[in-house]
Amino acid sequence: MKAFIPGSRLLLTCCAVATGMAAMAQAPADPNKIPAYHSAVITHTIDKIKKKHFNPKPIDDTYSAAVWNRFIYTLDPNSYFFLQGDIAQLAGYKHQIDDELNTGSTAFFDATYKLYSERVKEASQLCTEILATPFDFSKKESVMGWRKELPFPANKTERAELWRKLLKYYTLRHYMEMKVAAGDSAVTLAGVDTAIEAKAREKVRKFYESFFRQAMGNKSAEEKFTQYVTVVTMEIDPHTVYAGPKDQSFNEALNKRYFGLGMELGTKEADYYVKRLLPGGTAYRSGEVKENDNIIAVADSKGDMLPVTGLAANEVTGMIRGEKGTAVKMTLQQPGEKARVVTVRRDEVIDMENRAKSAVVEKDGKRFGYIYLPMFYTDVTGNKTNGAFNDVAREVEKLKEEEVAGIIMDLRGNGGGALDEVVRMGACFVPGGPMSWLRAKTVINRYNSPEMPPLYDGPLTVLVDENSASASEIFAAAMQDLGRGLIIGTSSTFGKGTAQMNVNIGKLGDPQQGTTDVSYGSMRLTVEKFYRINGTSTQLKGVIPDIILQDKMNLLSFVEKDFTSALAFDTVGVMPFKRVPLTFDYNTVVEKARTRIARNTAYMAVAANTQRLKALTAQPAALDLATFRAQYLQSAGYEKAIRDAKVLQDSQRLIVSLSANRSINPLLRKDEAEKTTNKDWLQRISTDVYIAETIQVMEDMLTHPMAATNTH
Template sequence: MPLFKRISKEHYGPKPVDNAYSAAVWNQTFQTLDPNSNLFLQGDINKLAVYKNQIDDEMNAGSTAFFEATYAVYSKRIKEAEAICMKVLQQPFDLQKKESVMAWRKGQPFPASEAAREDLWRKLLKYYTLRHYVEMEKTAATVKDRKGVDAALEAKAREKVRNWYAEYFRKATGKNAADEKFAQYMEVAVAEIDPHTAYTAPDDRAFNDMLTKRYCGIGVELATKESDYYIKRMMRGGSAYKSGQVKENDIIVSIADAKGDMKPVSGWESNQVSSMIRGDKGSSVTMKLQQPGEAARTVTLKREELVDMENRAKSALIGKDGKTFGYVYLPLFYMDPNGQFLTGAAMDVYREVAKLKEYEVDGIVMDLRGNGGGALDEVVRMSGCFMPTGPVTMLKSKDSIKNYWSPAAPPLYEGPLTVLVDENSASASEIFAAAVQDRGRALIVGAGSTFGKGTAQTVTNMGRMGDPDKGIPDISYGSMRLTKEKFYRITGVSTQLRGVTPDIILQDRMSLESVMEKDYPSALAYDSIAATAYNRMPFTFNYDVVVKGAYDRIRNNATLKDIAANMQQLKELREKPVPLYIDAFRQSYLATAQLEKTMQQSRELKEGSYLHMLPSIPRSANPAALKTDPVEAAHTAEWLQKLSKDIYLNETVSVLEDILANQK
């Protein structure tokens, strides 16, 4: 069955593959291939506009004419851009010349001429060089003042940019470039049906690895700063940790490819770096690592299968005003990789709550901030930890509605409960938050609303696309996650687009970078269905008094007002042209960095008012039998210290205190 006929038949609410769809794919293709609008010329866009209303016909016919025509122009322009880039970077920049550039170029016009494109590239390369220059200037011991230009430092900064673009162009013009860009094109095409209908390459295991928390690699978690990758932490039991050769904050300078050639990874896409580090069990990976300020060193490590324990459910104790509260963190509704439900999110949460009950906690905070969802069965099972058997959610397909109920067993914990969410709490997180809110089991605290993903996906084979009779290769294009169902609250209301609105809103959004369902033009619409029968538990406390008390505190909380103001100021700074002369750039760059630092510090409680955090070690366990891993203990201490300063967690604990103080 042709791909889009299958989508039309199986998708929950397929959009018509018509001229409007065609125009959306056409437009998004250019944004994907050229996000900075600095490769294509406006004349290219005008010529390729002939395909704007034809892509729908091509999709239904299995044709790739638009992609082939666009890729031919792209290939030409990327080679021209490479020549421009390397020519510009051969000479020092005049960092005293007064000019500016729009560095954030989403939606900016394409250059009208080749000369305009070359000038744009020059300015952007100068901007990237200035960024590296100021970053290196901050740590350069030889810099006593900040007057004039340090030629040696400018050369180093320019070299860093040149290395980044050398790899960028190598990848963009390599032998697999056409296949990679076609995969991106297919991702765009299916994402215009809805944002969560997504293309998956045949050998891409990332989604399954994420859900099972099982990996085959060296056991490191990566983070980025500027264009560099560094090791944020090492998993206990992983070969990186056991080797003693790898340190936290190591910058990954380069990784050996299949031929043994060391490839600099600065500026690469994160999935590209991860795929080089991961591999078959028993195979080896060679990397060049460098601690800031030290010489680089080369290490070779064997890949092993391991389970990420750090990013699983975990708990802690919070002492405040003579009371003890429990805290449970769950980053994802992951599955038991063996399919036995013994090590999935639900059972892990049960274990953590059981530990907290041993301390007779006065209330529990369930933290689902940043939890993007996961397995539906896990959230349904986990609901039984806090609620008696009853409906949790409804899943509607084209033909039927299925009710999901929590297990027919008494709940493990029945005391005061709050659920902390943000705008990145999505899907299964929203199912849980909605269920406990609708049944009167908990108060939801957090951002203005959760993410707003009310759809469920199923992995399906994309089949083959092409027509050998017409000379179009008949090739397998992997699989995709296809939206086949929508889930609904037990009230019949959808979480799609609207998400879950907390009982107590701390601030509208907690991150400037966050993207929500309503930000996607192709998102499915909000709707509702008939409610299911359910029993709402009566609050044991005075709801109105507790909520009013929280909003009184929020209204008088100057810190929360400062965070909102700083986020708005930072947004405005990013959307302005950036000065490209050293004194003004340095002032702007450092001011932005200071604003980001201030905003981060604002999210931390003032010294003297920290929460008292303790690890939740099982009381029933024999202390002598508990093995303490020094690295694990250090990670736990760091985690608890971070939580102790969390202003959002502090306010959520205050809500629990109010619940206890206002019992009926």
């Protein structure tokens, strides 16, 4: 049994990534040595998995077919490069990849990459020819804009027609965006603006010119090989991920320190948008960048505006990051609004402002505490004084001084983080005792929160959504199993019940023989599985809230069960534990909340418009201007309706203020500066429909105390 883990390297975070984001390992400069290097990478990676993975899959024909399918889809996600004959030609490898991996062979990769290179070259010529002529926007035809797992073209003629339609679709989309960006929301149907059509077509041409330049460049083979090895690892389980030796993105996030503008990017099909602004970043401080901004283009090293649609995530990130003090020029656009060009200077971001923080919400004469925690981060200095646990503990103490009647712990979007931080955080709310069980190959350990009275023992709720993962699920599950408070949120959390550690891949040299160490990259490897204190896994199923607000908060969100390679759900036998006595009537509080939610028009609007948007997205895109315009505006309308429904009306807005440390002399505090920095954050809390319902739940917890005969 363990109270906490000093210096723990276990990572409890939702770290499944797209294969295109993997960093490139350092291949030899001599082309003649590359085949041996590739073979060594495969051999050492598979050996590491077999020896150290928690539950490695058999490297057999079933696994082989999964790798075959995933890698082809990774290279050609839109099914518009390869022909059906190519797939038939590669089918011979479908049940041979397992034998190749066990022997270090790269025959499947070599054959697939050779075909891919040929088809990309042909597609490049197609693009040049098709985009040289204006499109006919009056012709009635359609195409699936997002062709995930759709059939490959039967022949080159069919492929050419597919490319023509897709390029027309991309041009139409840019045409609409340009017209709306220019303020022409009506987009006159009297005729096509030929100048705008030419500009839209040129935008598409420049994008594909950049894409093909990279796809056929000197580094292409190594980039695609890295993607192949990543596919191999992620088919063992989605969180076992191969990376090159210079991939520091995860450690930067975990330590809350990185370099750039301070923006978290999200993806929608092949487009990028600003998912979240970090208050410590220059993007936030500039006031020119907004959350939900679509990123249309970013200036390249020559100053030319390069469209980012379809670029790999690491490319977009690379364009935004750069030397301290240099500027990033971007074209941004809120959905359905005029585009704008902004320039923001890069700076070092130490994400202090976006760490745990708290506010006070007042309603009906009562004061409730609200704590926001975006991640279970560690202390960048390594001394643990400023990690997530200590930061949350400080916020709890501030809220106690504010004399709040209850506390909301908001873990929505919290993808996890460090194991020791979530284990120690139990001390904030529960007496010393179990927080989780972690099972390795041969042993299972219980992880206990520190043996001390809880910092706070009043009413508690935990807000979660489908993006609350790993460490967030440990915390929410422990609070639920112990009966410490109510879990509120989406139909389930992410469902990641595994723990990873970083391992290096390579071989040690021998100084006496004059040989040096050789690195073949690194891997985030699944080494343990964690369980709730009742012995049930969170794997696949996640944590099911006591009170469900919505099925999902975001249409585009994915969860663990969406990965075909995810490990299975299971249970283990564990020691009994003692629940915290309930202070409220569970059944009454939950039933009242369910009744309110069923009648809540905002939740109804979100659900209805989400379904409409989903149905519209599944339809083929029309390629005549009139019908395309109608679909475009309809989609924008649904998105706006969803956004609007999640915002409380003015008459319903909550009264929110930043919590303050009352033990410090007001003259020594920086209250006004803190309020200014957190102004937008406080505004979002005051208009959040989900926080409003959680406050009502907490009111019910206070007004319906535990009856002597009631049990839960």
